[in-house]
Amino acid sequence: MVQSKYLNDLIEAFQLLPGIGKKSAQRLAFHVLKMPKEDIQRFTQALVQAKEKITECTLCGNLSDDTLCSICSNPKRNPKVICVVQEPKDVTIMERIGDYNGYYHVLKGCISPMEGIGPEELNIKSLLERLRDGEVQEVIIATNPNIEGEATAMYLSKIIKPLNIKVTRIAHGLPVGGDLEYADEVTLARALQGRIEI
Amino acid sequence: MVQSKYLNDLIEAFQLLPGIGKKSAQRLAFHVLKMPKEDIQRFTQALVQAKEKITECTLCGNLSDDTLCSICSNPKRNPKVICVVQEPKDVTIMERIGDYNGYYHVLKGCISPMEGIGPEELNIKSLLERLRDGEVQEVIIATNPNIEGEATAMYLSKIIKPLNIKVTRIAHGLPVGGDLEYADEVTLARALQGRIEI
Numbered sequence: 001m002v003q004s005k006y007l008n009d010l011i012e013a014f015q016l017l018p019g020i021g022k023k024s025a026q027r028l029a030f031h032v033l034k035m036p037k038e039d040i041q042r043f044t045q046a047l048v049q050a051k052e053k054i055t056e057c058t059l060c061g062n063l064s065d066d067t068l069c070s071i072c073s074n075p076k077r078n079p080k081v082i083c084v085v086q087e088p089k090d091v092t093i094m095e096r097i098g099d100y101n102g103y104y105h106v107l108k109g110c111i112s113p114m115e116g117i118g119p120e121e122l123n124i125k126s127l128l129e130r131l132r133d134g135e136v137q138e139v140i141i142a143t144n145p146n147i148e149g150e151a152t153a154m155y156l157s158k159i160i161k162p163l164n165i166k167v168t169r170i171a172h173g174l175p176v177g178g179d180l181e182y183a184d185e186v187t188l189a190r191a192l193q194g195r196i197e198i
Numbered sequence: 199m200v201q202s203k204y205l206n207d208l209i210e211a212f213q214l215l216p217g218i219g220k221k222s223a224q225r226l227a228f229h230v231l232k233m234p235k236e237d238i239q240r241f242t243q244a245l246v247q248a249k250e251k252i253t254e255c256t257l258c259g260n261l262s263d264d265t266l267c268s269i270c271s272n273p274k275r276n277p278k279v280i281c282v283v284q285e286p287k288d289v290t291i292m293e294r295i296g297d298y299n300g301y302y303h304v305l306k307g308c309i310s311p312m313e314g315i316g317p318e319e320l321n322i323k324s325l326l327e328r329l330r331d332g333e334v335q336e337v338i339i340a341t342n343p344n345i346e347g348e349a350t351a352m353y354l355s356k357i358i359k360p361l362n363i364k365v366t367r368i369a370h371g372l373p374v375g376g377d378l379e380y381a382d383e384v385t386l387a388r389a390l391q392g393r394i395e396i
Contacts, residue, residue, distance in 0.1 A: 003260060003261060003262065003267050003268045003269060003286075003289060003290070003293075004248075004252050004261050004262060004263050004267075004268075005263055006244070006247050006248045006251050006252050006263060007248055007252055007261060009243075009244045009247065009248065010244040010245065010247075010248040012244070013240055013241040013244035013245070014241075016233065016237050016240075016241060017226050017229060017230075018225065018226070018229050019222075019225070024217075026287065026290060027216065027217070027287075028215050028216070029248065030285075030286070030287045031215060031216050032215075032245060032248060032249065033248060033249065033252060033261070035214065035249075037249060039214050040245050040246065040249050042211055042214075043211040043212075043214060043245060044242040044245050044246060045207075046204070046207040046208040046210070046211035047208065047211070047230060047238050047241060047242050048238065048242060049204050049207065049208075050202075050204045050205055050207065050208040050227065050230060050231060051230065051231065051233075051235060051238050053204050054202050054204050054205060054231060062201060063201060063202050063205060063231065064201065064202060065202050065203055065204060069201050069202075070201045070202075071201060087228075088201075088228070089224065089225075089228045091201060092201070092224060095201075
């Protein structure tokens with residue numbers, strides 16, 4: 001229990017965020033009290049506006065300020081490749097590499113029988129529509145490297161291959177900078193299977 | 199660079215907080231987009247209200263919603279002891295123990311010649327006023343266990359002792375659950391000096 005009701009409210013509000021426990025929340029709250037008023041205004045405005053104004057790209061399902069997201073509305077990207085990811089944040093992660101120049105498609109989840117999520121619940125129908133005109137030559141599946149992600153990848157591969165489109169999956173293997181000693185057996189087996197000539 | 203301006207603004211706003219780097223800020227921002235609107239309202243309101251309504255206890259300098267903080271206005275506490283801390287957050291930390299029943303005094307900093315902070319810049323004058331009526335019998339100094347905290351403790355001890363009030367300092371020693379092997383020499387030396395009979 002902290003000595004101010006308002007401080008308590010703020011600490012509890014911070015605890016709504018992921019990975020912020022009680023101690024971190026206290027630290028953040030005490031910091032906020034020392035922040036200039038303008039910074040707090042900027043913060044609250046950013047929170048409200050992000051929630052109100054960010055919408056979904058009607059083409060790929062990514063987060064967007066407009067009907068089309070900044071990637072889908074960029075004519076300079078390669079229209080022959082679509083990278084399929086689970087969540088909007090995965091687009092940000094892929095873009096961070098700076099190496100990929102195609103478009104994206106956001107599934108908004110993955111197939112998970114445990115949670116009752118089947119293919120119908122995912123943004124797959126619109127993906128198939130995008131593949132219909134024959135311009136796309138490769139679909140790269142970048143779902144998470146776990147059971148659900150793999151199942152989703154297998155499912156997509158099965159329905160896209162008949163359209164005569166190449167379906168690829170991002171590689172499994174050892175993380176760069178890692179150590180053989182700390183790699184689990186499954187990853188190591190995949191790294192061996194996926195070996196390339198050097 | 200992220201695909202939405204509003205998302206970018208939010209990520210940058212989160213980076214105003216201590217210990218939140220770019221990746222954490224992204225994670226938090228994506229989480230906010232999934233939060234219900236009411237939670238975001240609660241969050242922004244807590245931020246604004248904390249900044250607007252939290253004031254300073256006129257007696258001890260602690261954070262407070264009123265003229266007197268909840269501790270200073272509690273008549274059930276022991277009026278014979280005052281614990282001196284550097285920051286309002288230290289009151290919260292001490293209160294967490296649940297073992298201390300006296301009052302507090304918040305210095306709002308510590309003596310630091312490097313940063314040009316002398317005793318005049320600290321909330322010391324009002325402490326001396328509180329000690330004047332002779333009710334207080336002990337002042338516990340709980341400033342941080344670093345050079346500045348020690349210097350502040352020494353200074354306070356020098357000016358309070360002439361008032362015939364006992365001045366104590368919280369103990370230095372090994373952290374509970376720690377390991378001798380990882381203790382630094384200075385801490386170990388202090389732990390030895392401060393040994394108690396068992």
